[in-house]
Amino acid sequence: MEANQGWETLLTIGAEEGDVHLYGKETMEGIWEFSRTLVDNEESITAVGSVKGWENALSLLDDYSWLELYPIYIDERLRAHVAKEVLTTSIHHKDTFMAWADRCFPDVNSNIVFAANWIQTAGSTVVLTGAGMSTESNIPDFRSSSGWWKQIDPRTVATTEALAGNYPLFQEFYARRIEALKDIDPHEGHRVLASWEQLNLIDVIGTQNVDGLHAAAGSNNVHELHGSIDKIRCDDCDMPAEKIAFVENEACFQCNGKLRPNVVLFGEMLPQKAWTKTLEAIEKADLVIVIGTSLEVYPVNQLPNMTSGRTIYINAEISDVTHRFDIVIEGMAKLTLMEINELVLRSA
Incomplete structure (x- = not known):
């Protein structure tokens, strides 16, 4: 013309x-x-x-x-x-997509654009989160040196051996964690995931975290693979107890046994229901997004291998596990999710 x-x-x-x-x-x-x-x-x-x-x-x-x-x-x-x-x-x-992404979003990391596209075009998406998802709410990373308490590696306290053989140390450690969580709120990344659930962009969140922040942010379909620190039970008779009873170092009112948070300790099995539901969702998923976990802890580190769909890995530190993923984004969970969500909102 x-x-x-x-x-x-x-x-x-x-x-x-x-x-x-x-x-x-x-x-x-x-x-x-x-x-x-x-x-x-x-x-x-x-x-x-x-x-x-x-x-x-x-x-x-x-x-x-x-x-x-x-x-x-x-x-x-x-x-x-x-x-x-x-x-x-x-x-x-991929090459064609990259060309369109470069033309339309010249100032945005292409993997962020890929992630926004995959999230909106997948039929079923599962998110798997670890400690790095919670650190930006000022919760110390359980597996980092900055998370050590009284110069003790927390991994030596969160064990069945500590529960049985050094209960005072075990009780004090978890009581302080419970008290510290009183003033902790979900960050914007948690709220982004909750908003994606409302938009039917994600179906399930499987989390290694025990802090309950996904639910607090508004996510409903959350499977807590390592249990919940907010729930207390007796280690001897399994009777539920009030959180305050554990914090104040009381014994079980029914059998006088040791109270404990309902978290998975090293040496214990994962909750079967949470594991099964997360695994079933991942096996059916078109997209699995792994956020804030080093994937060192078995058996959760095997879950990303169980999908035939696409995979995205988001973490502040990139390790040799990244060869298992289609897209790798090095960055903090909150900022990365906010960047992806900015593109998702453009499509609304």
């Missing part, structure tokens, strides 16, 4: 048979009209009728799987409309 007719090139896409052009012009009434042409390799021009309104412009490309083709030019006025399609359409070829 000739520029002197008032038509402007808004989008050019490279195809095998030639270039596809989307043109637009503003009418005398102030309404934008759009048309599409194909300029084949022999410079022959085939024009297709027109539509009106920016929201309808891209419908002229419906005859093509146009996002599987290569972008050559995107006008700034059309960019937001194209970007929404890029974020919400399953694009099969």
